[in-house]
Amino acid sequence: MHVAITGVSSGIGLEQARVFLENGHVVFGLDLRESMEIKELMNEFSKSFTFICGDVTKRKTLHEHLVPVIEKRLDVLCNTAGQLDGYQSLEETTGESWDHILAVNLTGTFNVTSVCLKYLLQNKASRIINITSIAGLTSGGGGIAYTSAKHGLVGFTKQLAHDYSTKGLRVNGIAPGAIATPMNQKDFQEERPLAKWVQEQVPTKRWATAKEVAQLTYYLASNSADYIQGAIIPIDGGWLIK
Ligand SMILES: NC(=O)c1ccc[n+]([C@@H]2O[C@H](COP(=O)([O-])OP(=O)(O)OC[C@H]3O[C@@H](n4cnc5c(N)ncnc54)[C@H](O)[C@@H]3O)[C@@H](O)[C@H]2O)c1
Structure with missing residues (x-):
């Protein structure tokens, strides 16, 4: 598979890149910055990994940077780039902060998906996996801007x-x-x-690792998940069942 991943330099995006690369796939990873871990990945998988420096909020430059690498083939898009809002309430949220959090977490996914869609549709089978959050399904997982953006991303996923x-x-x-x-x-x-x-409130009493999210991503990208469509799958140690 040829896989594009945003937010690839850290956390969940980094582990998603690793799981696809370790299983023999080709990865195009986009991020604002090149981390130490990304440099290591570039050395280890020099033939199958391409890093693209880019900002999901910048529509024009995205077009210029992404299209040349995905135009031959793209099977999977992982929209993973995102940013928290410091759990700020409405009174604490400035207009600039609202715009920024919506731009990164919601409009950024619109931007990248718009650029990639044509190439994904060239295949008989293609996949998009959006990283939303429990904040996309309930309150308390972020502040007002993050929760609104992630709820928007849930709607975007279902409609698409x-x-x-x-x-x-x-x-x-x-x-x-x-x-x-x-x-x-x-x-x-x-x-x-x-x-x-x-530790106290999550039913399973622990944090998860980014690798666990990457493994779920890998399953959703596989043909075994072909009948799963428009689903939002929690990986939350039971947070939402409380
Ligand atoms: N960590 C959690 O507990 C958690 C929970 C729910 C949802 N999420 C979501 O998972 C995704 C990944 O988060 P993470 O925990 O790995 O965070 P992280 O901060 O480790 O990684 C996010 C990456 O996105 C990149 N990024 C941010 N803004 C960008 C932009 N405008 N353009 C391109 N890249 C950009 C950052 O540079 C960073 O490398 C996010 O969408 C986040 O909202 C995380």
């Missing part, structure tokens, strides 16, 4: 799946709960209130 079901495109979302990644590194360290809270 509805519109392209007969064209071989499978579109699904993953809704992670508490995943230990650099995004929330401070939060899951020992004595932090959120670390304690997760």
Whole structure:
């Protein structure tokens, strides 16, 4: 498979790239910045991994940077880039912060998907996997802007799946709960209130790893998941059943 992943330099995107590369697939990874881990991946998989420096909020440059690498073949798109909003309430959220969080988490997925759709539809079978969040399904997983953006992404996923079901495109979302990644590194360290809270409140009493989310992504990209369409699959240790 030829796979494009946004937010590839860290956390969940990085592990998604690793799982596809380790299974012999070709990965095009896009991010704002090139991390140490990405440099290692480029060395290890020099033939099958391409890094693209880009911003999902910049529609024009996305077109220029993405199309040359995906135009020959694209089977899977993972929209993973995202940013938290510091759990800010409406009173604490400025217009600039609202615009930014919506741009990264929601409009960014629209931008990248718009660029990639034509190439995905050239295949008989193609996949899009959007990383939403439990904040896309309930309150309390972020602040007002993040929760709104992730709810929007859930709607985007369902409508896209509805519109392209007969064209071989499978579109699904993953809704992670508490995943230990650099995004929330401070939060899951020992004595932090959120670390304690997760330990106490999540039914399975632990954070998950980014690799666990990557493995679910890999399954959704496989033919075994062909009858899963427009689903939002939580990976949250039971957070949503409470
Ligand atoms: N970690 C969690 O607990 C958790 C829970 C639910 C959902 N998520 C979602 O998972 C996704 C990945 O998060 P993570 O935890 O791996 O975070 P992370 O901060 O480790 O990685 C996010 C990556 O996205 C990149 N990025 C941010 N803005 C970008 C932009 N405008 N253009 C291109 N790249 C950009 C960052 O540079 C970073 O490399 C996000 O969409 C996040 O909302 C994470």
